Amino acid sequence: MTPSEGVGRGMESVLEMLESLLALGGMVLLRDTVEWEGRSLLKALIKKSALYGEQVHVLGCEVSEEEFREGFDSNINSRLVYHDLFRDPLNWSKTGEALPGGPLEALRALCRRTDPGPVTVALDSLSWLLLHLPCTTLCQALHALSRQDPCPGKQVRVLGLLHEELHGPGPVRALSSLAQAEVTLSGALGQASAHILYRRPRQHPTHQTQWFSILPDFSLDLQGGPLLEPQPQPDPHTPLVDPTNHLTFNLRLSKKEREAKDSLTLPFQFSSEKQQALLRPGPGQATSHIFYEPDAYDDLDQEDPDDDLDI
Amino acid sequence: MFPELNNLLNTTPDRAEQGKLTLLCDAKTDGSFLVHHFLSFYLKADYKVCFVALIQSFSHYNIVGQKLGVSLTAARERGQLVFLEGLKSAVDIFFRPQEEPHPLQFLREANTRNLQPLYEFVREALKPTDEEEAACRCPVLLVDDLSVLLSLGLGAVAVLDFIHYCRATVCWERKGNIVALVHDSGDAEDEENDILLNGLSHQSHLILRAEGLATGFCKDVHGQLKILWRGPSQPTAPRDRSLTYQYKIQDKSVSFFAKGMSPAVL
Numbered sequence: 001m002t003p004s005e006g007v008g009r010g011m012e013s014v015l016e017m018l019e020s021l022l023a024l025g026g027m028v029l030l031r032d033t034v035e036w037e038g039r040s041l042l043k044a045l046i047k048k049s050a051l052y053g054e055q056v057h058v059l060g061c062e063v064s065e066e067e068f069r070e071g072f073d074s075n076i077n078s079r080l081v082y083h084d085l086f087r088d089p090l091n092w093s094k095t096g097e098a099l100p101g102g103p104l105e106a107l108r109a110l111c112r113r114t115d116p117g118p119v120t121v122a123l124d125s126l127s128w129l130l131l132h133l134p135c136t137t138l139c140q141a142l143h144a145l146s147r148q149d150p151c152p153g154k155q156v157r158v159l160g161l162l163h164e165e166l167h168g169p170g171p172v173r174a175l176s177s178l179a180q181a182e183v184t185l186s187g188a189l190g191q192a193s194a195h196i197l198y199r200r201p202r203q204h205p206t207h208q209t210q211w212f213s214i215l216p217d218f219s220l221d222l223q224g225g226p227l228l229e230p231q232p233q234p235d236p237h238t239p240l241v242d243p244t245n246h247l248t249f250n251l252r253l254s255k256k257e258r259e260a261k262d263s264l265t266l267p268f269q270f271s272s273e274k275q276q277a278l279l280r281p282g283p284g285q286a287t288s289h290i291f292y293e294p295d296a297y298d299d300l301d302q303e304d305p306d307d308d309l310d311i
Numbered sequence: 312m313f314p315e316l317n318n319l320l321n322t323t324p325d326r327a328e329q330g331k332l333t334l335l336c337d338a339k340t341d342g343s344f345l346v347h348h349f350l351s352f353y354l355k356a357d358y359k360v361c362f363v364a365l366i367q368s369f370s371h372y373n374i375v376g377q378k379l380g381v382s383l384t385a386a387r388e389r390g391q392l393v394f395l396e397g398l399k400s401a402v403d404i405f406f407r408p409q410e411e412p413h414p415l416q417f418l419r420e421a422n423t424r425n426l427q428p429l430y431e432f433v434r435e436a437l438k439p440t441d442e443e444e445a446a447c448r449c450p451v452l453l454v455d456d457l458s459v460l461l462s463l464g465l466g467a468v469a470v471l472d473f474i475h476y477c478r479a480t481v482c483w484e485r486k487g488n489i490v491a492l493v494h495d496s497g498d499a500e501d502e503e504n505d506i507l508l509n510g511l512s513h514q515s516h517l518i519l520r521a522e523g524l525a526t527g528f529c530k531d532v533h534g535q536l537k538i539l540w541r542g543p544s545q546p547t548a549p550r551d552r553s554l555t556y557q558y559k560i561q562d563k564s565v566s567f568f569a570k571g572m573s574p575a576v577l
Contacts, residue, residue: 034509034512034513034518034539034541035539035553037513037541062513062514064479064483066483067483086475086479086483087479087483088476088479089472089475090425090472090476092427092430092476127510127513131468131471131506131510132468163509163510163513165505165509166506166509166510166513190552
């Protein structure tokens with residue numbers, strides 16, 4: 001495949017990957033680790049949703065609003081509503097600036113929003129919420145949030161960022177069971193990869209692995225695999241030499257040679273002709289003799305010592 | 312401060328980054344040399360430093376600081392350094408009237424299991440005076456170390472909340488930096504410590520991890536340092552995100568070299 005063909009196919013796959021993640025509705029769970037962070041992919045998905053014309057509500061617990069909006073252009077930022085749980089989530093400053101009711105109330109308020117149109121809710125991060133709220137409460141709130149409304153205009157898509165190492169298997173699986181798609185981030189050789197698990201209703205779960213990188217403007221760039229060292233290009237001026245010329249041995253067999261080879265009996269293959277040849281000494285074959293000079297101490301007993309065995 | 316470490320991290324006192332959380336962790340070795348490095352680094356860079364020292368006494372840090380070229384006594388006197396001596400304060404708290412707020416209040420009260428008083432102390436300590444505002448002196452919070460707070464009975468979430476609020480105030484509001492040391496329990500299954508370490512790792516921009524050598528103790532190579540840059544907005548290429556060096560601690564400096572390239576074996 002030439003590089004340009006690869007890019008063309010890559011562009012289709014880019015759209016496929018993001019669109020398929022966003023098309024399912026319900027919850028998309030992004031599982032990241034310390035080494036392979038997931039906020040960039042979350043922002044790439046948010047950018048895609050915003051470009052569709054949707055409004056995006058972000059429940060931001062881990063980074064400030066400025067840091068989150070960094071990298072988005074004004075078009076996307078105008079569609080982004082940032083609910084700030086970073087500055088004062090636990091109401092320690094008592095200045096009244098904190099969101100009333102704390103994180104749980106903020107989450108429930110998102111369920112109750114009444115603006116029209118499809119909406120994307122991004123939770124940055126689910127790990128923070130899971131550390132501060134009981135798992136059951138969080139799962140109930142998420143279920144209420146991502147439940148498919150029969151009215152198509154009020155679809156809610158939930159994107160949740162989860163830091164895998166912070167939680168035991170129980171809460172992670174509970175959240176995973178609520179998700180329609182799960183993206184696990186990892187990578188190799190400096191290249192990030194996403195393992196995507198789709199859970200479509202009434203179908204088998206499907207897997208897909210995709211190598212990618214995020215550009216500074218949070219668009220997605222798909223890769224074929226981890227970037228290896230660039231192969232040295234052959235010098236176009238040196239003529240390509242055929243290594244099979246001027247060999248001292250034969251690489252190919254002619255038809256006659258092949259027939260002779262096929263009809264050859266191998267030395268250790270036991271066929272009926274060989275058996276006969278062994279049993280009947282041929283005219284050219286000399287019978288073998290054993291010449292024995294007994295020593296002075298040899299005991300030449302003609303009796304067969306195995307005679308008494310009952311064989 | 313160790314000039315070789317500055318080279319590896321690509322910083323100098325005049326052009327240090329701002330608004331960053333640096334996580335120091337050590338596994339099977341003592342990572343306190345990194346704390347001494349950052350303490351002397353930020354004092355030399357003329358930052359306003361709030362040092363929450365829970366492990367050693369003031370004189371210990373002062374003696375090491377003098378070897379590295381900074382005087383903590385002088386810095387404290389001129390107001391550049393605010394030093395919370397944990398070992399002394401922890402005893403003082405029992406001889407004070409209970410109404411007075413104390414940074415280590417959690418030691419005395421059984422029910423308030425959070426570090427809000429300590430956060431209030433840090434915020435007060437790093438509140439800029441008028442002349443500091445004019446001089447644009449950036450604040451730095453240094454904590455040595457956070458794992459001991461878990462040993463004192465706090466939960467990992469309480470410590471994470473404390474660092475969260477410090478980040479909001481010091482890193483975001485005041486554009487300063489935070490440097491904190493956490494021990495890695497390694498094989499010992501300490502869930503709370505793992506949650507603390509991983510939770511902080513996800514929030515950090517730079518992680519320095521000092522590890523003992525897998526082969527055991529060595530006279531010429533004291534350990535291995537792994538440097539990991541995190542976050543999407545880093546200037547280096549993805550392949551330079553993580554570096555590993557080995558080091559040897561000497562009396563007044565630390566020398567770093569690539570793996571296997573210790574001068575003793577070359």
